[in-house]
Amino acid sequence: MKIRKVGYYPNPDDQVPESGGIHGCYELLVIQQGHANLEWLGQLYTVEEPAAFLLSPNSPHKLLSSSTSLRYLYVEFEIIDATIFPALPQLLQWNSLQGRMETMQSEVELFRQSMQVLEQLVKQYAHEKSPLLEEALMNDMRKAIVLVRYLLDNANRMEGYIESVQQSQYRTIEAIMRYMESHYREELSLQHLSDLVHLNGSYLIRLFKKLQGKTPFHYLSELRMNAATSYLQNSSLSIQDIAQASGYNSLHYFSQAFKLKNGMSPSEWRDRNNGTG
Structure with a gap:
């Protein structure tokens, strides 16, 4: 692995924030605070912190808009062994999960802590291009990628469980x-x-x-009322017998419930609907 470029915002030494573009390197973009809209490969991602996007080489990306409290960092890097980096389908899945991993709180907290350490390294490395700092940064980047793969594996298992x-x-x-x-x-x-x-x-x-x-009892009431309505229309049973046959223990309660639903008594409804009673 080799670090190509790092940056963070807000940066007192760089008042113009990066808005994206296209380059031939892999990139980690971490939204640390606020909310942001990221366009990548024709997809629009609207997220709030914390969020960490992984971007593949030569893929156009752009921060379209952001909150005034936005705080982010990015690392552009090269990889000799590309197999350690998630493939495009996994990248799409990972990026779509940003801001939607509530069911994985403990695992996400682990990743968040890793990003906090990475932030300190990025800020230090941005001002001091020390080979030792670069080695530490690369080690943390490797760890971040492994954690992403771990979280993706957990997300897939959690999705199956849910x-x-x-x-x-x-x-x-x-x-x-x-x-x-x-x-x-x-x-x-x-x-x-x-x-x-x-x-x-x-x-x-x-x-x-x-x-x-x-509720289940609302559904039960619907069943009983539907049965009573069918009896009223298709049988010559008395109102009392219909109430009992439909599950109502009280004729008075049945009449009240029927009138509340239909605006008339069971007898009136039967007469208007050509019943046989």
Whole structure:
């Protein structure tokens, strides 16, 4: 590895910040503070700190806009063995992850600490081109690249884990929905439903609402109301029998709920919809 150029902003010795361009070297661009918009290979990345972009040689890049509090550094470097640098698909994945690695807090903190050390080396090396400082900087750059590969590996495993968890959550809620569809006539408590799937009751409500946009008991009410409406339109059962057949233990409650939803009593609705009662 060989360091071609380093820089940082704000820099009292260089009032004009670098805005990007194209060159034949690899580059690490670290957003340390504020937010920035980076254009690279036709992609626009809008990120807040911390973010660390890896750029391949001869790939146009440009900081389009930034916050007034922006603080960043960059290192342009050459590599003899290009296999240690992530390939383009991994670079695209890594750069797209910037600002979106909340599920990897401990690993990201490790990388952030590495970048803090790198910042001190970059600032020192920018003013003192010492061979020993360059060696220290190159060692930290190698470490940064290895950490990127480690984080990418973790991200891929975490993505698979999250996908597995999400599938499990959907299956759980589907099971609850199918159960309610078969047992809507019965008295169903939160405790009973949560015991079926071995979940805490409050968590079950939150998860159901997250995935279905409604609580389980809202869904149960819809099932019962749909059943009652079908009975009203297609049977000659009495209102009392319809209430019981639809899972309502109280005729008064059923009538109130029906009127709240439809703006009229069950009997009035049946008459208007050519029922047989």
